[in-house]
Every structure is written in structure tokens, then in C-alpha cells.
Amino acid sequence: MIILFNYLIFPGFLFSACIGLIAGWIDRKVTARIQWRVGPPWYQNFVDIVKLLGKETIIPQGAAKLTFLLSPFLGLLSAVLVSTILGVTARLPLESFAGDLIVVLYLLIIPAIAIIIGASSSRNPLASVGASREMKLVLGYELPFILSIIVVIIKSAGTIQIGSILNHQINFGSNLASWSGILAFMVTIFCMQAKLGFVPFDMSEAEQEIMAGVFIEYSGLPLAIFKLTKAILLYTMPLLLIILFWGSNLTPLALIGKYTALLVIIILIKNTNPRLRIDQALRFFWGPVTILAVIAVILAILGY
């Protein structure tokens, strides 16, 4: 019963969807203010979701019907599971289980995989272009992301349990307060931007060149589910970064402050950069970012 409540309501689906949609509104509003516009009202993203639920769902002719309709739910389920695990751990660090960091890492890839599966089952050439770009992007950012998670594991004495990583930070100060921690944090911020599909790395759903790419054939309910998944990831990814790197003080007020700071960083990167080509993005992730992550790992082994 408590597990169901956790999954569906408090740190899980309802809570994270609301926070994510409001964060999405903050993103749109700040973007509008930067461009000297007024921007939408605060309930805009909720209205968008409700409207999409009321629209007709079209399945393109010749598409794999079951895969096309089920893949959005696959992404949503895993994103909600991540937000539940992280939310429960942030509240009660002792309740986590051994190895949940590995589970979270695997679950965080599934939304991207769901997008790839859905796009390739829709039988649209532009969607398959988008899917191939998304696939390359996943290959690009997973390597530095996992390297910088290894930094965290080394820093907290080899544990792979999120609760004990938090406890270690509460006892010995946050991971961000060291050279290797700062480097790894920078790397994860780039990877987070790519995982969220925000502007320098949004080539898989480029609206101008491939017309929303991976989402081109989606309408109605499945599109709303994809939007919800993106919103929940917008809440989950910064929370994961805070827990792993900045977790010395997790009172609600401090948590809100840290989340807002990360959100501001995301929005600033989004609004001051043009879209990269996929080859530039791959070169960026496998070149400078991976080198940075490797340096962070070496520093962490040396004890800095």
C-alpha cells in the first residue's frame, strides 16, 4: 500500500509530474523574458496535456500498432520509477537498497530507448532520421555520464547505494567540494542537457529541419505521455545530480534552492546556444567531455 502510494502519488507520478510541468513553465517563461516577450501563464503546460488527452489518436498506416502505442508508457513507467526511488531516498536515506544506483542508471536510459522504439515503429522517414540521431546521442553521453558516476562511487568509499552515498556526504561534506567533484559535476551537467533533449542537443526533435523528428507521427494521448515523461525527467535529472554531488544538506528549503539553481543553469545553457549537428555533438561528448571525466576519475583515485 505504501509502495503504491509512493509510486503513484507522493514522490512518484503525481508529485513529480506537477513539479516537472511547473519547471517546464519556468523554462518557457524565462525563455520568453530573455527574448523580451511576456510568455505563457503558469498553467499552460497542464492545459497542453489536458488538450492532448482530448485529441484524436492517429496510428499511421503500416505502423507496428502495439509497439507504437506501448513505447510511450514504457518511458513513462521507468521515469516515474526513478523519481520514486530518488524521492524516497532523499527523504529517508536509510530506506534504500544495495545497488540502487545501478538500477537508476539503467532506468534513466529507458525513456530514450522508448523514444527510439516508438519513432522507428512509426514508419516515417523523418522519424527514423530522428531515431538514429537519438541513438547516436545516447551512445555519446552515456560514456562520460557513467565515468562521472564512478567518480562519485570512488569518493564515497566504493558504495553503490544512493542512501550510503548521501550518508557519506552528510558526514564528510558534499562531493562538490573537491576538484574531482567539480569536474564530474560539470560533465554531468552537459550529459543532463543531452538526456533532457534541450537545445544544444535537441537534434533528434529538431522542429525546423525534421519537423519534430521522433515525435512526428504521435498525436493525442501518446504525445501527452511523451510530454509527461520529459517533464518528469526535468524533475528527476537535477534531483539525481543534487543527491550525488550536492547532498550534504537536504532539508526541503535547501533542496528547492539547489533545484532552482540547477534549473537556471539548464535554462541559461538552453537559451545561449544554437543547435549542434549530430557529428559535432558526438565529437564534443567523446572528446573534451570524456577527457574531463577521465581526469576527474584520476583525481578522485589520487584523493583530490
Place this chain on the structure above:
Amino acid sequence: MNLKLKALTKSIWVFHAATSPCNNCDIEVLDLITPRYDVERFGIVLVGSVRHADALLVTGVPNYKTKERLKKLYSQAPKPCLVVAIGGCACGRVMFRDSYNSPCAVDEIVPVDVYIPGCPPKPEAMIAGIAKLIQKVRGQK
């Protein structure tokens, strides 16, 4: 009035269907998302794919080729889908009425919900037209 239509009027995602216009109306449509008019205040966003669209903005006089395209676009859009005819050409073909490559007007191909005349219509006129469209969808006078 039900929730579905209310949500639709609060967040209209528009798709730009250019059926051989002279590009004048299209530039005026793009004026709507600039800081001066900023229709994102009302939740109106330009989308790239017709599957996400709630309203088709049709500009120009359909010819033999774009006529078929417009028919296809309308059948590809998820219903409820609104159609807005922008500019004198889309409203009534003005001086291209007797032209050899103008088979029919826009409203003979797809059901048009609101006409916004002008050559090109001012952005203010388009916002007024959209406001009338919202009133029509909500069933108000």
C-alpha cells in the same frame, strides 16, 4: 461547455499550411510570435508536424498541386482541427479567380472556421480573428 474544448481554446498549436502564397501573409504570420505581439501569451505555438496541430493556417490560392496537398494535410491532422483562412487569396481568390491554374477556393476543399481578409492582414487583425474563433468554439456570441 466541456473541458476538452476549453483546453483546446487555451492552447492552440498552429500548423502553417502555405498553399502557393506570395509569402506576404506568411511573414505577417511570423510577426505574431515576435516580442511585439507574442501570441504564446495565449498558448499559441507554431508546431512542425501536422499531427500535433490544432489549427491549420492556410495562406494563398490553391492550385492543382497544392489542392491535393491541402486535402491530405487536413485528413492527417487529428480532430478536432480548426482551419483559419488568412489573406484575401485564401478567403476568396481575389484577382486569381479566373486564372487557368486556380481550380477552386480554400473553402471548397476544407471546412474553413474563420476568414481573415487583407492583403496581407495586419497582425492585430489576425489576433482579432483568432479571438473570434475562440468565441465560436466556446459557443458564445
